Amino acid sequence: MTSPRLLAGLPRLRGVLPLLLLLILWQVTAPARSPYFPPPSTWWTSFEAMSRSGRLYPALASTVLTFAAGLAIACLAGAVLGMLIGTSRAAKRALEPLLEFCRGLPPPVIVPVAVLLLGYAESLKLLVVVWVAMWPILLNVAAAAERVDPLLHDVARSFRLGALASLKKITLPSIVPPLMIGVRVAVPLAIIITLLVEMITMLPGIGSLIVTAQRNFRSADVYALLVLVGLVGFVLNSLFVIVEDLLLRRFPPRMHKLQ
Amino acid sequence: MRQLNLSGTLTILLVLAVWEAAIRSGLVTYEYLPAPSAILVASWTLLRSGELAAQTLHTIGAVLLGWAIASVVGLSLGLALGYSRTVRTYLEASLELLRPLPGIAFLPVALLIFNFSLSTELAVMIFASVWPVLINTMGGIMSVATRLHDVARTLRLTPARTVTRLLIPAAAPSIIVGCRLGLGTALVMAIIAEMLGNPHGLGYAVVSELQAMQPERMFVYVLAIGFLALALNAALVAASRLMLRNRG
């Protein structure tokens, strides 16, 4: 088929029909004040109301900031620790069982433990996000650092690069693609955990807004916030894709995928 | 044959020993950080009273049930999407819009509808776990369908046989991966739902012990969740190895 690329994507838009039909059906059949299934038009009105009341944007900012800061710190910590573990066989063997256990621990469990140890402080949110988002990054970087092509080690020695130069010129660039793969996994995880912490601790953020709305049976608010969360997630993911593209442009295409 | 990781085991023991010594000697006075020995005592108490078993069973039961339903739904949808281009054209975009919704944001909606019950837990689990199963099934079927389409035609297989005898077995590795991911997701969602929505199970126990200021008991439940996750994963890896043992 020789249809131009842009037009080739359009027929897929037909796939939106079921969702659209569902929303329309919902709008038409649900009573305006339904406690469980308020029609979509009410979502928009409650969104406007929340937005005007001044509660929405500070909460949104808090959530997005925690996510961004947490992810950034997790990248740094994951990269550094991953490199340390990946390049030292002794460290890897000593820490392996501990790492496996921490990795397998479902992220939600971290929240009560952190609350116990740190109390309901703002730093709690950030620390939990960092901890949870760090693991996929750390593990990916460690695996990659371990697997740097031995031939590159020979090249480094043949050109008499010192240990520091070796690290900077060969090991570090080699881990950028796996780092991005780890971050790709960490992004949705960080979003979920940020919301979870807010929901459990009621610290400021979209999560606590949703819980408040639900406890007060303001169902339209709940749905409106749900859509908002979906949109925010979509935007954050798209931003990540752009950054990933920029960083991986100079790497051969085969390294962009999971190995 | 796996050799015992000596330095790894020693590291864990060292951490536990330092932890114990620090608390006992008063060097570290975290009001709420219990010593490993205290956790051990609490776990014995909870075992004997049957509470640990009861909560664990609830979580396991809920996870398996939710995962089973999610797998059935995910498989069926994934199959339909993978097999038929028409279905894909008229459905895929809708699903892609729904997928980014984090399962956790769905919890308050479930609470509104089902209140504090098992249904909430199941609803949240199913909503989140369907996706890995669906996507992997769809991807698996699509990748084998192109190759095997001609095989099916030349052997003049009926659509039903094509699907059951040809496509599903060929896509089995992808499907199994999807189910494994789905189980992991189901466990995470179950814990979340139990913490916030359904007052039963290990997730609920952790939060309730936190609020009752019982750190030793809380840690017991935390460790229980950790071990449950390991056990489920190990069981699944073994099962998938068994199912795929005849392949290269």
Next chain:
Amino acid sequence: MAERSDVPEIFRADGVGLEFSLQGQPRRILEDINLGIKRGEFFTIVGASGTGKTTLLRVLGGLQKATGGAVTFRGQPVAEPPEGAVVVFQDYSHALLQWRSVARNVALGLEGRLDAAAQAERVRASLRMVGLEKNAADYPWQLSGGMQQRVQIARALALGPEAMLMDEPFGALDAMTKATLQDEVLRVHAETGTTFVFITHDIEEAVYLGDRIAVLSGPPGRIHTLIEVPLPRPRNQIETRQMPEFLRCRLAVYDAIQAAGRR
């Protein structure tokens, strides 16, 4: 033809051996290697698989330590890769830094040793020598196999080494690319006077390129025969390969390999 017997030896191996133990059993890879490679010589090494050719190259290049005997480069014992010798590997795609441009790959050995202007000049000169000046801004993964191998050669040349050690550098390339690169290597040899130690399993390549050929037997690897190649330079793909001397050398190498295999 200039007399080379009075030219000093750049590489010297005396009684060199390499052995290690695998699962409790001792394995000898090299045994009693004695050779002297003359400065400016094109020395090729051939042998069947498993005769330890690559290991010998790595020992000469300082990437591996001999467990017995003495290896010297310019009279100094070799323990680590010595200043003045560079290794070129067969697997070019893994030996190059795929995330660096061609120019920056070639500069790898110069960084921290020369200032920016001198680096740029050396890089330009090396790329010119292998005919890749126009590809300085490309990435290795955008280039063909032959071009990537040329980048590796340029990278080695940028250091202005006295010796280039090449481990089956053209083994992964097609016949036409191979022929082109063989001639390039010969041209570099003629222009710079660098000593070449070249491993190959291709007998014809060994004769076409070399001044002397060492045939290895093994395992464990030993020097079975040393064959002189008295062919005139510059060499030519068509003419040289048709000379009776070429055919005679080729036969001698072939016989030596057969004999080595029978031991």
